[in-house]
Amino acid sequence: MSDSNYSVRHILIGVWTAAVLMFVFLPSATILIASMTASRYFTFPITAFGFDWWSKTINSLEVRSLAYTSLSIAAVVTVIAVVLGFFGALAFARYDWRGRKLYQKFILLPIFFPQSVLGLALLLWFNALGFTLSWKTAVLAHLVWIAPVVTLVMAIQVYSFDPSLEEAATDLGASRWQTFREVTLPVLMPGIFSGSLFAFLLSWGNFPLSLFTTGADNTLPKYLYAKMVAGYTPGVPVLGTISTAAAAIVLFGGYVAMLLLTRNRKAAL
Amino acid sequence: MTAMSKPILQLKNVRKAFGTLAAVDDVNLSIGEGEFFTIVGPSGSGKTTLIRMLAGMEKPTSGDILLHDKRINDTPANERPTCMVFQSLALFPHRTVGQNIEFALKIRNVDPAVREKRARELMQQLHLPADYYSKNVTLCSGGERQRVALARALAFDPQILFFDEPLSAIDYKLRKTLEKELKDIHRETGKTFVYITHSLEEAMVMSDRIGVMRRGKLIQVGSPNEIYSTPRSRFVSEFMGDVNVIPVEANGAGSVRSQSLGASFKVPANSVEAKAQCLVVRPEFLRFLDTPAEAQNSLKGILYNEYALGSRIQYQVRVGEKVFLVEKLRQQPFKGKLDDEVLIGWDPENAILVADE
Numbered sequence: 001m002s003d004s005n006y007s008v009r010h011i012l013i014g015v016w017t018a019a020v021l022m023f024v025f026l027p028s029a030t031i032l033i034a035s036m037t038a039s040r041y042f043t044f045p046i047t048a049f050g051f052d053w054w055s056k057t058i059n060s061l062e063v064r065s066l067a068y069t070s071l072s073i074a075a076v077v078t079v080i081a082v083v084l085g086f087f088g089a090l091a092f093a094r095y096d097w098r099g100r101k102l103y104q105k106f107i108l109l110p111i112f113f114p115q116s117v118l119g120l121a122l123l124l125w126f127n128a129l130g131f132t133l134s135w136k137t138a139v140l141a142h143l144v145w146i147a148p149v150v151t152l153v154m155a156i157q158v159y160s161f162d163p164s165l166e167e168a169a170t171d172l173g174a175s176r177w178q179t180f181r182e183v184t185l186p187v188l189m190p191g192i193f194s195g196s197l198f199a200f201l202l203s204w205g206n207f208p209l210s211l212f213t214t215g216a217d218n219t220l221p222k223y224l225y226a227k228m229v230a231g232y233t234p235g236v237p238v239l240g241t242i243s244t245a246a247a248a249i250v251l252f253g254g255y256v257a258m259l260l261l262t263r264n265r266k267a268a269l
Numbered sequence: 270m271t272a273m274s275k276p277i278l279q280l281k282n283v284r285k286a287f288g289t290l291a292a293v294d295d296v297n298l299s300i301g302e303g304e305f306f307t308i309v310g311p312s313g314s315g316k317t318t319l320i321r322m323l324a325g326m327e328k329p330t331s332g333d334i335l336l337h338d339k340r341i342n343d344t345p346a347n348e349r350p351t352c353m354v355f356q357s358l359a360l361f362p363h364r365t366v367g368q369n370i371e372f373a374l375k376i377r378n379v380d381p382a383v384r385e386k387r388a389r390e391l392m393q394q395l396h397l398p399a400d401y402y403s404k405n406v407t408l409c410s411g412g413e414r415q416r417v418a419l420a421r422a423l424a425f426d427p428q429i430l431f432f433d434e435p436l437s438a439i440d441y442k443l444r445k446t447l448e449k450e451l452k453d454i455h456r457e458t459g460k461t462f463v464y465i466t467h468s469l470e471e472a473m474v475m476s477d478r479i480g481v482m483r484r485g486k487l488i489q490v491g492s493p494n495e496i497y498s499t500p501r502s503r504f505v506s507e508f509m510g511d512v513n514v515i516p517v518e519a520n521g522a523g524s525v526r527s528q529s530l531g532a533s534f535k536v537p538a539n540s541v542e543a544k545a546q547c548l549v550v551r552p553e554f555l556r557f558l559d560t561p562a563e564a565q566n567s568l569k570g571i572l573y574n575e576y577a578l579g580s581r582i583q584y585q586v587r588v589g590e591k592v593f594l595v596e597k598l599r600q601q602p603f604k605g606k607l608d609d610e611v612l613i614g615w616d617p618e619n620a621i622l623v624a625d626e
Binding site: 162164169178182183186 | 324326345346357362363372376377421425
């Protein structure tokens with residue numbers, strides 16, 4: 001192959017990659033631009049830029065309470081989903097037991113349920129059981145969908161786990177608990193970490209399940225929707241930008257933490 | 270080692286069944302203190318199941334395993350004073366070389382300074398560079414990983430060391446080096462080594478005694494020399510490497526007859542038994558003859574091909590349908606060319622009669 005062919009191919013790959021990234025990121029960038037308007041209404045292109053809506057939104061008590069509720073739900077969901085998902089993943093990928101094949105199929109089904117239908121079904125259940133709807137019922141609702149996702153994410157890591165590592169630790173005198181603490185848990189740590197990132201971000205951005213199950217409590221995605229339908233202000237794109245940025249920071253922070261973790265492992269004692 | 274020392278490990282009628290299949294079937298064995306004992310067999314012969322029972326990772330279905338005359342069937346692996354080097358090595362990927370070696374000592378709450386001193390001693394003994402102490406174990410080469418795994422097991426200070434085919438994934442040249450190193454370590458430590466392999470060649474190099482397994486049964490136990498020179502069955506003789514096997518039947522005192530070759534052969538008089546038998550002649554005991562009078566048994570064949578095996582050369586000689594392998598040292602003169610008619614022969618004391626099983 002000649003040099004010119006080679007460079008043409010490289011240019012095409014570059015153009016294609018840029019186009020795909022534009023397609024994926026341009027809509028989110030538009031939100032950022034829409035948030036920087038001085039006008040009261042939702043117009044595009046923007047005629048006058050201003051940051052009034054940013055300061056209004058950041059100083060709003062209502063927004064702080066929304067963020068707090070979303071954060072609480074995401075935090076609790078993460079902790080519970082990671083515990084459920086970790087042991088679920090061991091059952092999924094590590095141990096051979098009767099009914100495992102069936103479990104593997106059924107545990108993944110909720111991922112593909114339409115979430116709005118799942119939310120409605122959960123709402124019916126919560127009413128039937130006499131639960132008062134609040135952010136706590138939203139946690140339960142999120143878990144129904146997120147725990148299977150986390151199980152799947154962690155199972156991928158568990159599949160690459162060599163069971164003889166545990167046997168070797170036991171053979172070297174470790175008790176069950178010591179084996180778990182010294183070998184199983186740290187070796188599976190990257191999977192636990194990515195599982196918890198998934199749990200947090202999927203809960204943080206979830207709208208359809210929250211819509212039906214939060215009751216009087218309000219989450220960021222739910223508030224954004226309500227404001228969009230009735231009572232739009234440029235505070236909506238501001239909040240949307242903040243919400244997206246928060247997710248990006250969590251993701252990027254997680255990535256950096258992961259890098260540090262693996263580097264520490266490879267460095268000196 | 271010829272005379273067996275005091276037994277450290279005894280197996281009595283040990284059996285392990287998975288469903289209806291007996292992976293290990295009625296094995297009796299006694300392993301002496303300080304012995305290098307190797308269990309050899311093809312895959313599926315039950316050798317891995319056997320060593321896993323000895324190490325405490327499987328429980329026998331029936332029978333007894335005795336360590337220093339005490340029954341240990343139900344003692345879990347972490348309470349047994351034995352240690353295993355795994356086929357996958359099972360090194361902890363999230364730990365450094367030093368942390369891997371020190372694992373057993375950390376579990377016992379040994380002081381970190383003492384742990385490090387012991388780890389560094391072992392690293393030196395096993396020719397691991399000192400600066401590997403803080404290197405991540407996943408960055409080590411295959412041979413280095415073998416040494417780390419051995420050091421980790423030795424740090425445990427076990428009474429018996431088990432090896433589950435640890436060298437099977439290593440290339441030939443390095444494997445040969447490590448086999449010898451392992452035997453040296455055995456001498457230096459004086460510990461009992463129990464080794465599993467599918468390669469009888471590997472077993473021969475290292476072992477004091479060898480046990481051959483087939484279909485869950487231990488079919489012959491003996492020194493490498495005994496296994497090599499007096500195999501009890503066709504299976505053991507063929508497992509040893511290239512051999513010439515001629516199905517024969519008894520033909521009076523000191524003689525057997527091969528139907529397919531239409532010839533009779535002289536054998537040592539007391540070796541003939543009635544049941545179906547095979548005559549085994551190793552390639553190195555077969556030689557090219559100028560006249561039939563040079564050996565007590567001879568056959569005429571065609572020189573079909575030759576294979577250079579380093580210090581030796583192996584020839585394929587066809588006698589009718591039957592293929593014979595003849596080996597000679599490279600420096601021994603031989604003028605035969607391919608497609609020549611050649612005469613091959615052997616003396617009765619160089620052939621073995623074995624059961625056809």
